[in-house]
Amino acid sequence: xxxxxxxxxxxxxxxxxxxxxxxxxxxxxxxxxxxxxxxxxxxxxxxxxxxxxxxxxxxxxxxxxxxxxxxxxxxxxxxxxxxxxxxxxxxxxxxxxxxxxxxxxxxxxxxxxxxxxxxxxxxxxxxxxxxxxxxxxxxxxxxxxxxxxxxxxxxxxxxxxxxxxxxxxxxxxxxxxxxxxxxxxxxxxxxxxxxxxxxxxxxxxxxxxxxxxxxxxxxxxxxxxxxxxxxxxxxxxxxxxxxxxxxxxxxxxxxxxxxxxxxxxxxxxxxxxxxxxxxxxxxxxxxxxxxxxxxxxxxxxxxxxxxxx
Amino acid sequence: xxxxxxxxxxxxxxxxxxxxxxxxxxxxxxxxxxxxxxxxxxxxxxxxxxxxxxxxxxxxxxxxxxxxxxxxxxxxxxxxxxxxxxxxxxxxxxxxxxxxxxxxxxxxxxxxxxxxxxxxxxxxxxxxxxxxxxxxxxxxxxxxxxxxxxxxxxxxxxxxxxxxxxxxxxxxxxxxxxxxxxxxxxxxxxxxxxxxxxxxxxxxxxxxxxxxxxxxxxxxxxxxxxxxxxxxxxxxxxx
Numbered sequence: 001x002x003x004x005x006x007x008x009x010x011x012x013x014x015x016x017x018x019x020x021x022x023x024x025x026x027x028x029x030x031x032x033x034x035x036x037x038x039x040x041x042x043x044x045x046x047x048x049x050x051x052x053x054x055x056x057x058x059x060x061x062x063x064x065x066x067x068x069x070x071x072x073x074x075x076x077x078x079x080x081x082x083x084x085x086x087x088x089x090x091x092x093x094x095x096x097x098x099x100x101x102x103x104x105x106x107x108x109x110x111x112x113x114x115x116x117x118x119x120x121x122x123x124x125x126x127x128x129x130x131x132x133x134x135x136x137x138x139x140x141x142x143x144x145x146x147x148x149x150x151x152x153x154x155x156x157x158x159x160x161x162x163x164x165x166x167x168x169x170x171x172x173x174x175x176x177x178x179x180x181x182x183x184x185x186x187x188x189x190x191x192x193x194x195x196x197x198x199x200x201x202x203x204x205x206x207x208x209x210x211x212x213x214x215x216x217x218x219x220x221x222x223x224x225x226x227x228x229x230x231x232x233x234x235x236x237x238x239x240x241x242x243x244x245x246x247x248x249x250x251x252x253x254x255x256x257x258x259x260x261x262x263x264x265x266x267x268x269x270x271x272x273x274x275x276x277x278x279x280x281x282x283x284x285x286x287x288x289x290x291x292x293x294x295x296x297x298x299x300x301x302x303x304x305x306x307x308x309x
Numbered sequence: 310x311x312x313x314x315x316x317x318x319x320x321x322x323x324x325x326x327x328x329x330x331x332x333x334x335x336x337x338x339x340x341x342x343x344x345x346x347x348x349x350x351x352x353x354x355x356x357x358x359x360x361x362x363x364x365x366x367x368x369x370x371x372x373x374x375x376x377x378x379x380x381x382x383x384x385x386x387x388x389x390x391x392x393x394x395x396x397x398x399x400x401x402x403x404x405x406x407x408x409x410x411x412x413x414x415x416x417x418x419x420x421x422x423x424x425x426x427x428x429x430x431x432x433x434x435x436x437x438x439x440x441x442x443x444x445x446x447x448x449x450x451x452x453x454x455x456x457x458x459x460x461x462x463x464x465x466x467x468x469x470x471x472x473x474x475x476x477x478x479x480x481x482x483x484x485x486x487x488x489x490x491x492x493x494x495x496x497x498x499x500x501x502x503x504x505x506x507x508x509x510x511x512x513x514x515x516x517x518x519x520x521x522x523x524x525x526x527x528x529x530x531x532x533x534x535x536x537x538x539x540x541x542x543x544x545x546x547x548x
Contacts, residue, residue, distance in 0.1 A: 187401040199387030
């Protein structure tokens with residue numbers, strides 16, 4: 001310790017804490033953005049179909065591999081890779097709904113949930129068969145620039161993740177709030193059958209919902225590839241669960257809830273990692289799930305389950 | 310009678326093993342108000358749901374304006390001009406009043422016309438204008454019924470299927486709702502009405518059909534049915 005007087009020490013300590021807080025906030029925003037993007041898909045699909053799409057985490061993983069293919073094999077460049085990956089993932093989501101979930105629309109929900117688990121395992125094993133079990137390096141789509149301000153460290157990747165996620169979420173929120181398709185999505189969560197009396201093709205709205213959810217999950221897949229630059233066929237399992245927790249914390253079925261839940265879970269995890277042994281991180285996430293289910297099952301933004309007039 | 314706008318023939322419908330409708334046949338001519346009366350469980354709502362394709366019939370034909378409705382999906386009926394105001398009104402409680410009205414224009418893109426129709430709904434139901442940005446769960450039962458009828462207006466319906474529009478409303482609101490049904494009919498809408506309030510319904514209808522246990526047991530002009538002793542005893546509360 002340098003021969004500082006008391007005041008100097010106090011002053012240094014404060015700015016160190018301040019810097020640490022900003023650093024952790026940036027890390028929390030990055031992780032939270034990724035959780036939020038994935039959580040939106042869980043929440044929207046649950047909103048319209050009352051289905052927990054347990055394959056959603058694996059769609060996120062497939063999104064990573066699709067992006068890897070577009071970026072490395074086709075050499076598309078960053079903007080085109082993102083757009084093409086979103087389109088391909090949207091197509092995959094629509095296809096899965098069409099083949100696996102639509103025939104079970106009026107079946108008991110437990111059948112659909114088991115199907116969703118099956119679809120998820122299929123996606124994992126299919127990817128495993130195609131690309132093999134070795135983790136693969138994800139390319140740097142953007143020139144990676146490290147920024148350091150007064151001890152705070154961030155990067156072009158981190159800032160891109162935070163800002164682009166925010167832009168996508170605001171766009172989605174406006175779509176859901178302002179367009180008639182968005183109104184139809186919300187109306188479906190109130191009553192699936194009545195919506196057709198308004199002239200709305202329910203199947204089309206369900207397809208759009210899946211397309212939006214899976215394309216956002218694929219963007220999250222790209223972000224994870226950029227931030228932690230290794231991907232593997234099982235990366236969707238734990239991240240998928242965490243995003244599901246985020247959706248439940250926010251109130252599953254609610255778009256804004258999923259966003260808030262993602263950021264809340266991101267912040268809690270970063271705080272846990274910073275202050276506790278890192279092995280506690282997942283345990284804390286699941287403890288939060290159990291706690292929320294116990295005390296506020298509808299989440300922070302969810303409406304109570306009973307909704308029929 | 311003119312060529313009927315809606316013609317239903319030999320409609321048969323079941324919920325699992327339970328037959329809800331046996332051979333139900335009826336027709337509605339353009340410009341008419343026709344009522345289906347009957348007790349709870351007689352099959353009135355099932356008939357409307359079959360017409361609007363919410364329930365698949367086991368047998369029978371439903372022809373509207375030359376189109377075979379049994380070949381269409383529910384959302385395609387709007388394009389033909391059929392609006393169904395379901396029992397319990399079918400308001401989306403998580404949407405605002407404005408959003409409920411806009412959702413009903415899902416298949417339209419004539420924004421001038423849509424805005425004009427919203428104005429028309431508000432001039433018919435001024436109370437809805439005050440509540441335009443409110444969540445529709447905050448509406449009273451009468452206001453919800455106004456919103457449900459308003460949505461049908463937004464669809465520019467030629468045929469209105471109204472399921473128990475007076476249910477749960479105070480007498481003064483029942484009168485108001487029936488007044489508006491007559492008004493819409495004068496403006497050109499054909500109406501197929503299902504009502505337990507047979508007295509009011511028969512007053513505004515030209516013709517009626519009486520449903521009992523999934524069968525049509527009686528039909529005639531509304532005026533005749535109001536005079537019929539059986540009907541008076543069973544549905545109009547006479548001893």
